[in-house]
């Protein structure tokens with residue numbers, strides 16, 4: 232599908248809220264919205280199957296508004312989550328018990344009715360199933376007890392068999408699908424090979440990534456062997472999540488952007504592409520979303536992975552991001568999570584600005600990274616209310 236930029240971005244046009252008799256924007260309104268954002272695309276198809284809005288949007292079908300969900304929408308900014316944490320202080324317990332996973336995943340769904348319900352879990356959850364013991368410690372974050380540094384360490388990493396290692400993930404996804412029906416898309420997620428490798432080599436979160444870079448730039452073969460293991464495992468994990476109810480899966484490559492472009496091309500991009508190719512072979516219709524925070528310097532390279540959706544962080548202007556990514560790929564994002572600390576008027580303004588710049592085609596409204604601890608819940612409620620009231 233091809234598209235072109237037809238007119239420069241209008242600075243001040245508010246979103247059109249008028250609807251046709253059928254709830255969809257009339258053709259003239261659609262055109263108004265499109266020319267206002269300076270974007271145009273091939274005629275969208277319309278389908279009648281009851282499917283979540285998010286899936287229609289990703290496929291480039293006609294939708295009346297952008298679907299909306301928020302990264303880290305389940306978590307510590309919610310009082311209900313903090314209550315569960317008091318009763319179950321261990322993160323691993325909260326994320327490895329089917330009932331707790333379902334309950335926590337549904338907390339934001341019950342209050343805000345987002346268009347995507349993401350599984351409550353962590354990118355590190357599969358590690359214990361690959362013989363890499365870890366924990367997530369309050370106040371400290373992820374801890375890998377025996378960081379991997381050598382070829383022998385990498386040899387000890389075992390094959391990941393999701394149905395044996397993390398059966399609670401599949402069970403929870405299946406229950407979530409039954410709970411949210413077609414009112415929202417159930418979203419799974421995995422960590423990208425480079426980001427997972429950074430945790431297991433550094434031993435936890437890192438500032439300068441010196442240990443993984445030391446390996447990359449002195450013994451690249453050892454790092455490549457580990458990246459290949461994670462690639463095979465995460466492809467299987469995505470397939471498992473889809474088979475058990477996930478309707479789209481997001482890949483988090485949170486730290487790939489610590490790499491210079493030439494190193495991204497060696498240590499991240501080929502592995503992401505391998506994952507996408509392998510999943511597309513078995514699940515051609517499963518949308519894959521890629522998030523790499525701070526990816527402004529890499530944007531033109533990101534669609535080369537073959538993902539369906541690129542999740543932008545807020546340091547990239549949405550209109551410029553769209554232009555640089557090309558119009559075949561859908562875009563997600565990208566309101567600064569800090570905006571949720573602003574006034575309600577400011578939040579409204581930023582949502583409209585982002586939606587206008589993204590245009591009415593293939594956009595999922597989201598933040599540019601996860602919700603920050605301390606975000607007022609009422610501002611999150613306001614975000615969803617405004618977002619769901621938008622009409623192209």
Ligand code: CP3
Pocket residue numbers: 301302303304305306307322349350351352353354355367368369370371372373420436483485524601
């Ligand atoms: O979006 C959602 O609501 C789903 C939940 C989710 C969690 N982690 C739960 C969680 C998701 C999608 C993740 C992904 C994740 N985990 C990423 C990629 C996203 C990103 O932010 O870039 C990364 C890098 C991790 C690793 C990790 N896990 C970190 C850095 C932390 C924070 C440590 C801390 O204490 O601040 C975690 C722990 C974690 N995972 C929390 C949550 C809600 C916070 C701890 C808690 O709730 O007790």
